[in-house]
Amino acid sequence: MKITKSFLLSTNKQVFTGAISVIITRYLVWETVKSQLAILFILLLVFLCQKLGQLLGTVVEGDIPLNVVLALLGLSLPAMVQLILPLSLFLGVLVILSRMYAANEITVIYACGFGKSILIRVALLLSLMNAIVAAVNVIWLSPGLSRYQAIVISDAKVNLSTAAGQFKLADNGNLVLFVGKVQDTVFEHIFMAKIKPNCHARPFVIMADRGHMTKLSDGSQILMLDNGTSYEGTALLRDFCITSFAKYQALIGSRSVANSIETKQMTMHQLWHSSEPEARAEFHWRLTLVVSVLIMTIMVVPLSVVNQRQQSIVLRILPAMLLYLLFFLLQITLRYHSAKGKLDPMFWLWLTNVLFLVLGLILNVLDTVPIRRLRGWLLPKGAPSC
Structure with a gap:
């Protein structure tokens, strides 16, 4: 009977x-999660x-039309x-x-019999x-949308039909085109x-x-004009030739847009089989962005301990922010030099990851009961403990 009661009490506990x-x-x-979503927003x-300012500057320079700004922003x-999620x-x-x-909510949790392991x-x-x-995000979503973004920018630079209401340079800067209004595929009020001259x-x-x-x-464009007038000649020689036409065709050379795939647009399979230093650096950088989530989370648990009687919260979380900035600034620097072929990204980027992971594990075990007992055994009696 006693065994049954003890078993029931143990089970209920x-x-x-x-x-x-x-x-x-x-x-x-x-x-x-609520705090993370607020910070992420x-x-x-x-x-x-910041990105919108860059795109509007590009619009002012005439490189892309205004109607693709929201698409490029999205x-x-x-x-x-990629960088905001770990942060x-x-x-x-x-x-x-x-x-x-x-x-003192953590103190109450500890008093209920739950140790630091629940926080971890x-x-x-x-x-x-x-x-x-x-x-x-880094393996599929970001590279895929980056490739599509490059296509949108390429089409916007080549397609002169998106230049309604503004002067557009074409044919390597030799030709200026202005379209007053665009309705579907029909242009109105054209100036060229x-x-x-060549x-x-x-x-x-x-x-x-x-x-x-x-x-x-081949990507070139032919402008078909209806009911217009051509003025040919120079004012110095006074040899103007004015011609009215019903139909006119003008060959407009498309701008040279780079078709080569950038490293940020390459898939992980392409990066893995590439021997270019920039591609190898991008491959290990993407993996680092995933692993950094785990490393930074392990480090932040012991660094978030605050003793309100000894120091303010701001001063206590300052070392955590410095360690985070040190990690990513160091990784960005290593990635830059690896892309230039000066360093081996497989060694240096992962060495940094391992060192910070070990640092996070050390910070977590410093406040455990075995380490406290070890410090008490090593320190002489009467000596102040940390």
């Missing part, structure tokens, strides 16, 4: 402890404003998330745990979820001038009421 553990885990995960807003989101998780865990330490389990669970998202050709100006564009197989 385990069930109660498991239920409390699930509640605490859900609470920590939910609070951290703020950082994305900052990066989007296509650049995955590339921004948002790092700051989310750091802020939540620091707040809970300052509010929650951090590892969050890091696994974010690592999956980061892997999908050749400002740099060989014996004279400069000319053409104005037409309507027209449309057709493309050749």
